[in-house]
Amino acid sequence: MSRSFKNARILIIDDEEQNVEVLRRILMRAGYSRVETTTDSRDAAALYVQLRPDLILLDLHMPHLDGVGVMEQLSEIAEATYLPILILSADVTPEARREALSRGAKDFVNKPFQQDEILLRIKTLLETRFLYLKIQSQNQILEVKVRERTRALEEAQIEIIERLAMAAEFRDDNTGQHTQRVGQMSALLARQLGLPDTQVTLIRRASPLHDVGKIGIPDTILLKLGKLTPAEFEIVKGHTAIGARILSGGKFPLLRLAEEIAFNHHERWDGFGYGAIRGDDIPLAGRIVAVADVFDALTQQRPYKPAWPVGEAIAEIDRQRGRQFDVAMVDAFLRVIEQQPAEQPEENGDWPRRPFARY
Structure with a gap:
């Protein structure tokens, strides 16, 4: 696993302590070292602000605040970037999958899941996340270069006109x-x-x-x-x-x-x-x-x-x-x-x- 993947910040949100621990062990054995967890979905927004995770593994049906509610909260505070949310749920109905994906989830996996499958899906989502961030960074560099060249062009045009004004003066x-x-x-x-x-x-x-x-x-x-x-x-x-x-x-x-x-x-x-x-x-x-x-x-x-x-x-x-x-x-x-x-x-x-x- 590449260094960037090892350093990926992953947040697990599930009200079942056993589910959280299983996922955490799977991720740690796979080489992911920055894994945070919570069993109280009401803490999701605060943890997001604190951790700025690269991936969220989210249960759908939880007390107090379900997965859809968590995604609604995150949509209000998340910066304009690609944030992968992987829903893990025992709800196999098409309606549950459709609602989750329409509310911001990037993938949906039913419980119980296969370890190999979940790791592959996590890897795919993180690849997309890091590719997005790389493109975003490159765009920012390009924007700076465009601004610099635009400024240079403006200065050149102004210098020509200033010299013309001086000639008249x-x-x-x-x-x-x-x-x-x-x-x-x-x-x-x-x-x-x-x-x-x-x-x-x-x-x-x-x-x-x-x-x-x-x-x-x-x-x-x-x-x-x-x-x-x-x-x-x-x-x-x-x-x-x-x-x-x-x-x-x-x-x-x-x-x-x-x-x-x-x-x-x-x-x-x-x-x-x-x-x-x-x-x-x-x-x-x-x-x-x-x-x-x-x-x-x-x-x-x-x-x-x-x-x-x-x-x-x-x-x-x-x-x-x-x-x-x-x-x-x-x-x-x-x-x-x-x-x-x-x-x-x-x-x-x-x-x-x-x-x-x-x-």
């Missing part, structure tokens, strides 16, 4: 850091709003892709020093739809969220944004990134504008509560600002530096 931000600062601030806002860590992480990673659609805007417009004409402004507004199209069809939550952000981050709470969406109809992530994007844009120098002093930028965000921005977003933003260490911003408006390093 370098055209009007020679540091290429705007996208990362927006991601960091968006994460701080999301956390301040009490979002779960998983959602905070998703927003932190998705929000840097908000302006990926700028890759489709001509340099003559994107880098124009003077005021845009109405026609040029309409072209610039198109970067939200372009970005959403670039990110559309993503199979991963991060890319789907990035698509949502790209399309909605220029919406206004009062409905006067790019797509005329207003209030709570604007997705939460879009409302978060709207604040982070505007704050960073105000405090950074661009070819077409100087950087605002940080204090003025904060005041402007506050003035736009209930108009450009969701009130809850502005309140969260002000709490984030209050929690930053006192630090003098650089003259070029690159603020804050160290606080965002926490992300």
Whole structure:
């Protein structure tokens, strides 16, 4: 007998002490060393939880709780796996066999039984049990590998799009850091709003892709020093739809969220944004990134504008509560600002530096 069979945990449940002892001796002589018994079927559930047996030998007709009742109890607590139950009963009626098998028994043997037959049936049931557990373990390993490969594919796709977003950003931000600062601030806002860590992480990673659609805007417009004409402004507004199209069809939550952000981050709470969406109809992530994007844009120098002093930028965000921005977003933003260490911003408006390093 193989080592796995010798180590099989077997539980015998029969109200007749003599029957229990006969079965126990048969099993021990056959090499099974982990055999537990009980003559009180009411202990079956507790023993199952304690022992987690690989096989149960169960009498059908017992006082207090019969074999069918035991199987009903076990079905409520047994994990989703293959648990062999072999019914041993003197009841030879077809009805008894049919009911036992329909309630969860895997085999049925009438008493008195032949020793060789019972051992063969036990061996067959244990082989099935261990094969099931082996397949289950292999499936778990495969699931881990699939998740790892899926994650690697997701990371590869995200890296490509992030590089595309950086390429677009370098055209009007020679540091290429705007996208990362927006991601960091968006994460701080999301956390301040009490979002779960998983959602905070998703927003932190998705929000840097908000302006990926700028890759489709001509340099003559994107880098124009003077005021845009109405026609040029309409072209610039198109970067939200372009970005959403670039990110559309993503199979991963991060890319789907990035698509949502790209399309909605220029919406206004009062409905006067790019797509005329207003209030709570604007997705939460879009409302978060709207604040982070505007704050960073105000405090950074661009070819077409100087950087605002940080204090003025904060005041402007506050003035736009209930108009450009969701009130809850502005309140969260002000709490984030209050929690930053006192630090003098650089003259070029690159603020804050160290606080965002926490992300």
